[in-house]
Amino acid sequence: MPPPLNHPCLELELLDQTFFVKQLPVDRGIPAAIASELNAAQDNPGIFSITRTREEISIVGEAAGDDGAWKCIKIAGPMEFGMTGVICSFTTPLKNVDVPVFAVSTWNTDYVLIPRGKVDEAVSALTEDGWRFRHKSETPTDA
Numbered sequence: 001m002p003p004p005l006n007h008p009c010l011e012l013e014l015l016d017q018t019f020f021v022k023q024l025p026v027d028r029g030i031p032a033a034i035a036s037e038l039n040a041a042q043d044n045p046g047i048f049s050i051t052r053t054r055e056e057i058s059i060v061g062e063a064a065g066d067d068g069a070w071k072c073i074k075i076a077g078p079m080e081f082g083m084t085g086v087i088c089s090f091t092t093p094l095k096n097v098d099v100p101v102f103a104v105s106t107w108n109t110d111y112v113l114i115p116r117g118k119v120d121e122a123v124s125a126l127t128e129d130g131w132r133f134r135h136k137s138e139t140p141t142d143a
Contacts, residue, residue: 006132009077009078014133017072025056034050034059047062069115070116071114078109087103087110093128
């Protein structure tokens with residue numbers, strides 16, 4: 001059973017900024033400049049994620065200005081940890097219109113990156129599927 005799309009924690013927000021996604025070989029380690037960016041998050045509390053596996057290091061962050069190749073749709077959250085099917089329900093309408101995704105999950109919610117050139121298709125497909133986008137005036141100030 002899909003999650004209830006009318007739940008406030010499942011409202012969507014298309015973030016204004018653009019994002020980058022980088023892949024590094026795992027044997028290279030995390031570059032010092034990247035580590036210092038993560039440590040400087042107190043001064044710039046934007047989205048920045050590093051994931052390291054045995055095969056690779058993936059880095060996602062806000063791009064400088066409008067230079068990023070990706071846009072981000074944030075699922076409002078916070079979601080109960082036992083809520084299942086959210087990513088599947090979210091990505092199915094995108095799959096149906098050939099919009100690729102790069103998902104980043106946190107304890108509270110999910111951030112789904114989509115190519116900049118596919119934003120209109122993604123928003124349209126999600127809206128037609130019953131997902132609701134928040135307007136800027138509806139976004140809580142502490143989000």
